[in-house]
Amino acid sequence: MTAQILDGKATAAAIKSDLTARVAALKARGVTPGLGTLLVGDDPGSRWYVNGKHKDCAQVGIGSIQRELPDTATQEEIEAVVRELNADPACTGYIVQLPLPKGIDTNRVLELMDPAKDADGLHPMNLGRLVLNETGPLPCTPQGVVQLLRHHGVEINGAHVVVVGRGVTIGRSIPLLLTRKSENATVTQCHTGTRDLAAHLKQADIIVAAAGVPHIVKPEHVKPGAAVLDVGVSRDENGKIVGDVHPGVAEVAAWISPNPGGVGPMTRAQLLVNVVEAAERDAAAVSAG
Ligand SMILES: Nc1nc(=O)c2c([nH]1)NC[C@@H]1CN(c3ccc(C(=O)N[C@@H](CCC(=O)O)C(=O)O)cc3)C=[N+]21
Known part of the structure; x- marks a missing residue:
């Protein structure tokens, strides 16, 4: 017996094609989803992953906000960029690429993120929502x-x-x-x-x-x-x-x-799903309000 393949590439492509239509519908209502990334340091692997995420965004029509800091960045400098991304209306969701350099308190950085913009689904508020069966971004x-x-x-x-x-x-x-x-x-x-x-x-x-x-x-x-x-x-x-x-x-x-x-590839596709769903929740709130 030879196993059948759980094809992540093809499945991610199908998800991205669905998202392309949903992003177009959001744009028609005046909402453009935008993914922010914060990369600290220049580990080639991390850079490759982050670049891949922005390529995915371009494919489905999501905007990109790329922020970088050197690996000598302090806790305060990293937290300042997190506050900027929280406040930036063009950034509807973002990730802080992990791991952060040694000496940085990662949990403190992640807890500072606006949970409504948490594209990774790893903010304690969103993990708590998952426990409570509430809607929110999923890991x-x-x-x-x-x-x-x-x-x-x-x-x-x-x-x-x-x-x-x-x-x-x-x-x-x-x-x-x-x-x-x-x-x-x-x-x-x-x-x-x-x-x-x-x-x-x-x-x-x-x-x-x-x-x-x-x-x-x-x-x-x-x-x-x-x-x-x-x-x-x-x-x-x-x-x-x-x-x-x-x-x-x-x-x-x-x-x-x-x-x-x-x-x-499925992890990357889900990141886009989180960004689009957050923008859809925002758009629905605006229509309702
Ligand atoms: N805040 C944060 N969120 C993350 O989601 C996150 C992170 N930090 N830090 C690093 C890990 C790693 N990660 C991957 C995503 C996609 C592939 C991927 O698409 N891999 C391709 C190619 C792999 C290759 O050829 O090197 C594949 O599996 O086919 C891999 C790994 C997300 N991460």
């Missing part, structure tokens, strides 16, 4: 995983999902999304304190591998017919991506997300 990588499964018709309702990892970008919040009534999954969260990871993985209908440990999910861990999502991004000595999922898993699973070409 991009977890929502990208959910959309990738939905788009390919993989049954989430009633499925047993095993998440490997408890990092802030996905592991900690994906169980919140998957256990909503609209998804209705049963979730087991595994992490470095888990006693028998292999036994948990073997029970899974869906595996979300987000540990950042190369090839931690091996073919013998996977129940035949499972769906396996590879969220891990490690690099080998040539800079090539090595995921959390061993390539041999494709012979056991029914569905597998390639890496690259799986969850990464």
Whole structure:
């Protein structure tokens, strides 16, 4: 058996085509969504990601506001730019590219962001809204995983999902999304304190591998017919991506997300969704008010 591909590139393209129409409708009402990014320092990887986000914006008609600071920037200088983005009417949503340089209090920066402009869905207010089943921006990588499964018709309702990892970008919040009534999954969260990871993985209908440990999910861990999502991004000595999922898993699973070409493009698409939905909420409030 060879697994079917959970094609993140194609799914992200479909989402972007839907967004293009919604952005045009917003513009017709006089609202232009604009994504801001704040990049601190010049890590080539971070710069590549940020540039990719602005390319995506150009494709769907979203405006771009690019802010940069040197890696010597102080806490105060970073916070000053955050305040400017909060106040800038052209910036309807933004992200502070992570990680920030050593010595910067990242949580203090993130908490200063206007939650209504939080394109990452990682502001404590928005994570709290998710817990309370209120509407708001959703964390991009977890929502990208959910959309990738939905788009390919993989049954989430009633499925047993095993998440490997408890990092802030996905592991900690994906169980919140998957256990909503609209998804209705049963979730087991595994992490470095888990006693028998292999036994948990073997029970899974869906595996979300987000540990950042190369090839931690091996073919013998996977129940035949499972769906396996590879969220891990490690690099080998040539800079090539090595995921959390061993390539041999494709012979056991029914569905597998390639890496690259799986969850990464979906994360980027969801960022645009958050920006457009925030602008749509604003536009609706203006019409109502
Ligand atoms: N505030 C903030 N928000 C983020 O969302 C955020 C961040 N900081 N810091 C860094 C991580 C990383 N990240 C990725 C997004 C897209 C791909 C992506 O599209 N990857 C492609 C290509 C990968 C390649 O070839 O190098 C793929 O998977 O096909 C990867 C990684 C967002 N991040």
